[in-house]
Structure formats: structure tokens, C-alpha cells
Amino acid sequence: MMLTFDTVLVANRGEIALRVIRTLRRLGVRSVAVYSDADAGARHVREADAAVRLESGYLAVEEVLQAAKRSGAQAVHPGYGFLAESTAFARRCAEEGLVFVGPPAEAVEAMGDKIRAKATVAAAGVPVVPGGAEPGDLLEAALRIGFPVLVKPSAGGGGKGMLVARSAEELPQVLESARRTAAAAFGDPTLLLERFIADPRHIEIQVLADAHGNVIHLGERECSLQRRHQKIIEEAPSPLLDEETRRRMGADAVRAARSVGYVGAGTVEFIVAGDEPGHPGYFIEMNTRLQVEHPVTELVTGLDLVELQLRVAAGEPLPLSQDDVRLRGHAVEARVYAEDPSRDFLPTGGKVLALAEPGDPGVRVDSGIQAGTVVGSDYDPMLSKVIAWAPDRAGALRRLDAALRATTVLGVTTNIAFLRALLADPDVTAGRLGTGLIDQRLDALLAAAYGTGGAPPAEVPATAALVLHDELAARAGEDPWQVPDGWRVGEPAWTTWLLATARGETVPVKVRGLPARGCEVAVGDAPAVQARLARGDGEVIVTLDGLTTRFSCARDGAAVWLGRDGRSYAIIPHEAGDRGDHAGAGGAGDGVVRSPMPGTVLLVKVVPGERVTEGQPLMIVEAMKMEHTVTAPADGVVAELAVRAGQPVDMDAVLAVVRDEPPDTGAGAVTAAETGGS
Ligand code: ADP
């Protein structure tokens, strides 16, 4: 053990900051966290040995350098995102005598820009996807390679700003939108385009290089399960590759790394066309940093990539050669996002009211959240990663599903149920993967995750009503007229709750207590069943008609959050008076157009009074540099325009109202409960 650092600053937040801190702690190295005001009290701040506040956020180069110097750090680990691929930062570290735990600035520069990266590796003999790049004429290139084409920001990452153009007519508009995102997200409007390969596989190779000329690879990761060009499930090894293809792709990746004098851990990404069996894959880009999905490689190789990064940065030679790399078993990772798959995977947000993360054998959870964490729109909506290992692929998939089932996040809508549906898809279990799979199967996956119609199973509103009933009874205390089950004439009275799900469906639930016999509950028109509720710490155990189940449970204002099997439900009592007309408030049908996510209005494309047709773009809302076009729900007139360009909006905030006729009086959601006999 040479390692010369005794203190390392971690210039990141969330799960990756915690991941790096974990290895530092194991190596006996002091860790220094940095944090923005939004993250004061975050887990990475609590778990580091020291922490420094950043006035201007995680991209403030000079402040991070100051923090490193003040805390006595010799090195800075940038994680991924933020400063990880900033050559300016890497250079400033060197000037200040700090070691940047990453490749040399020249290698980052050569690979940070997709156009230059492709030219460099192509010159080294690595196959690249045919295409064209600016300052060349993109229309001319598209006509040469043929439509459809994929437009990408040259400086891009995270799948942002990538758009498909299907025809020459469509291209100018696609270029305009991609350019806007490229400039906003990456500060560089330069675009390239490539032949759009239909439903390819994304297979990437992890490489490791030291400063002594040794370059090895640690095998591949298959990352073909993507939404919006971003990975959500990754595995190692790939079910597709045979030994020979793995060897060829590994050799291409090593050649790509050598072509830029690479040092450190990096990933060379390839796409493999489904219709070219035996093709080793086209290079698409190299990520010059630790990647989100690095844990699957760690689990099959038994190596700690962060430790190896630190050792290489300290000048040590790689402790292993290519022949020492052994792949053992199979690992699969699922990314848990604060997003709603049924709303086009748009980011959600909220406060984590309760959290359960599994700790079973063969399961690793890299998480950045804790109870109390507020998930806003300032940062990437990835909350955690759940990773499972087993001797074979089927075992790893089963363990991962069980781990997701045991994960509960109350207070924030997540994609966990969708991930579970995806893991159960027959093509996924068979290893027939492709980057188009999620899009092609979206309806079936959503139905498997959320049921058809989207309504929660009846035991959810039943349990919520029992929780509310229990609270009302406790609050009523001694006043006999306030007790919800007050005896009327002859028998206990029913309390009716009109409950709404987060999606706006409403369901009436009746409850009445039966002394010494628990209670009775009836959901909708269904007959009443015997019920019993026991409340524990953060959970409720409910028995309905003899069947006992457990939900995790938390309250947030009027909302009752219930979680089970990786799903969570927010149930909100509605004022009973407007039942009937309230179902679907904010949904299609009432002409009210709401923001599908917390974000900022980027562009407003209509004016009040303008006649619009169904599906016509009304405005663009942006969050985390992701654009979402909000369209008219029906033909009509823009009766109201509630926002301006530049204005921040909450999720579900009213953006506009589109109507046929003059507006009538709108009704808002009120929260209250009606009690009384029935
Ligand atoms: P990976 O490539 O490691 O699998 P992602 O593509 O999902 O992971 O990106 C990881 C994080 O880094 C995300 O927060 C993403 O927005 C951010 N990111 C990736 N590339 C860039 C970039 N070039 N500039 C800024 N942020 C980036």
C-alpha cells in the first residue's frame, strides 16, 4: 500500500460523493465534502470527515480549489458530471499543486468533444458510426448517409439534446432544438449527426491506464435498456458477447485509450447494430471519468475502481495485467430516479418522508438520499442505484427484483415499479436487448407496472381511509359528537372519505368502527369487509377480509403515503361536496394545462385568445436542461395563459386553459373529509 494522499476532496454530491467517500474511508484517507446551500445537511456532508460550503455551487472552480487548500487535501476526486470533464478545472488543479483524480487534461479535451474523439479514434483504426460534423454542412451529410439521422451535441452527455430527424424537411427544426439544448446544457452549440442505427445495443468497455504506459480493459457492460437515450439498467457481462467479440472490442477500447495518452479509469462506448452479427461495434464516445454504472464491473471483477483511480493518480503502476482480469458471475444495476414513467419519464420531486433500502446478501445499494432529503429540480433526479450479483444472469435478475421490491421511497414518485416491470419483460429475461426496447414496449410495461387504468389496488384506498379514520378517532378524544363512529340510532355510523390518487382518480371509501371487532371498510361499490389496522413505526399492518399485509406509511400534510413492493401511493382526501365533477381534475377534459414537472418555462408559443388545435405545441418547459413540449389537450381557444417565458413552475402548476366556450368558474382541489351516516 503506497498511496501518498492522506486527504482527498470529493467535488461532487449525492450517491457518487458517498461512493468515493466509502473507498477513502476504507483506505484510511480523510475525505472532505463540499456542498451547496441546497445540500446543507445532505448525507455526503454528514459522512465525510470534513465539509466546506460552496457559495456558488458545484461548478465553482476557484471555490473548490480554495476548499481543497483550506482542508489540506492533496487530491480532488470529481466523481461524474459537474467538474469531472472540465479541462479548465484539471489544469487549475495542476497549477495549485493538487492532483486531479482523472486523466490528463489533453485526454479529456480530445475525448470531451465527440467530433474530435471520433476523428482521433478513427485515425487509430477504430470503427466509428458514419456521419457528419460541424462546421461541415449537416444537411449535406444527412443526404449522403440517408435518413433517419441522429443529431447530437458534440459536447453532450447524459443523452441530452439528442434528437432523431426522419427527413430533410424535419432536419432544420431538429437542429434548432438540439442546438438550443447544446448551448444551454453544455455551453457549446456545436452539433454532429450520425446514421441512426435502428434498435442497436449499447456495449461499453471499462478501461484502466496508468502513467507508465500500461492500458488494460475490465470487460464490458451492456447498457441497452435506455429511456431518452439514457441508461436505466446495466449489466456485466453482456448476454450478447462471445469471448472472441469481447477480445476484439477490448482491443479497440485499449487502442482508443492509447490514441489520446489516457491515464486513469475511462469508458469506451460502442453501439452494435442488431443486423451486423460479428461486427465488433462502432465507437460512439469515450467518457473520461468514473461512470454511473461502474459497480457492475466492480462486482464481476472484484476490483474497487475508485481505489484504482486513486492509486493511478498517485503515480502507482496498475497492480494487475490483462491476464489477471477474471470475470466472475453476473451483476445487474437499476437506476432509481425521481421520475414518473407514466408521464413520459419526466422528473418529479418532493421530500423523502420515509426510506427503506435493502441490505441482503449479493445486493449493493449506492444511494445519495436519506429521510428528509428534498429532491428538487436543481440536480440530476437519480436517487440511488440498486445492484445485484449472482453466479448467473437469471439469479442476478431475481435478486435485483427482490431488492427493488424491498426499496421504499415515500414522498417522492420514483421509477421503481417500472424498473420491476422491465426486469420481468420476456425479452429482458431472455437477454434480447436493444436501445429501442423500452419505447417499443412502453404501453405493456406501464400496464404491468401500474395496472390498466392506473388506479391503485383497492387495499390502498382502504388502508388510507383506515389511517385517516384512526387519526380522526384519536383526535376526537372524549367529545362524543366528534367521534367518527358515534353511535347514531342503533349502530355505529359510517364515515365516508372521498380519496384521490396522485393521478386524480377519486374513490369513495366508507369506514365504521365496530367495538371489539375492529372495523368495516367498503371501497367504491364493493361490499364492506372486516378490517383491522395496527400502526407501527413508519408502517401499518392491515388485515382486510382475513388477509394481512404491510405498507410503509408516512403523512405529508393531508396526503397519506403508502408503500409496498417498490410502489408508492399518495392518497389525498378531497372535499366530498364536489365528488363526481372532481375526478380527473387537471387531467384531460377540463382544458386546464398543467406543468408535467417542476421546471422553468422556456418558450411560450401562443398568445391569449389564440385558436389552437389538439396536440399543438403551447410552450416548452425545461428542467435540468431537458425540454418538454406542452401541447393543447383539445381544439379550442387559449382562454388563459398563466405563465411567461423564464418563469419557474411547480409540478402540476396551471400553465394555460384551453376552452371552446367562455370560461365558467373553476373549482380547486380542497382537502377535507365528510363525516356522517349513510
Ligand atoms: P454515464 O455516462 O456515467 O452512464 P450519464 O450519461 O447518465 O452516465 O451521466 C451521468 C451524469 O453526468 C448525469 O448527471 C449527466 O447529466 C452528467 N453528465 C454526463 N455527461 C456530461 C457532460 N458532458 N457535461 C455535463 N454533465 C454531464
Ligand code: ADP
Ligand atoms: P451521451 O454523450 O449523451 O451519452 P452517446 O453518443 O453516448 O451520448 O449516445 C447515447 C445513446 O444514444 C447511446 O447509448 C445509444 O443508445 C444512442 N445512440 C447513440 N448514437 C446512436 C446512433 N448513431 N444510432 C442509434 N442510437 C444511437
Ligand code: MG
Ligand atoms: Mg454516452
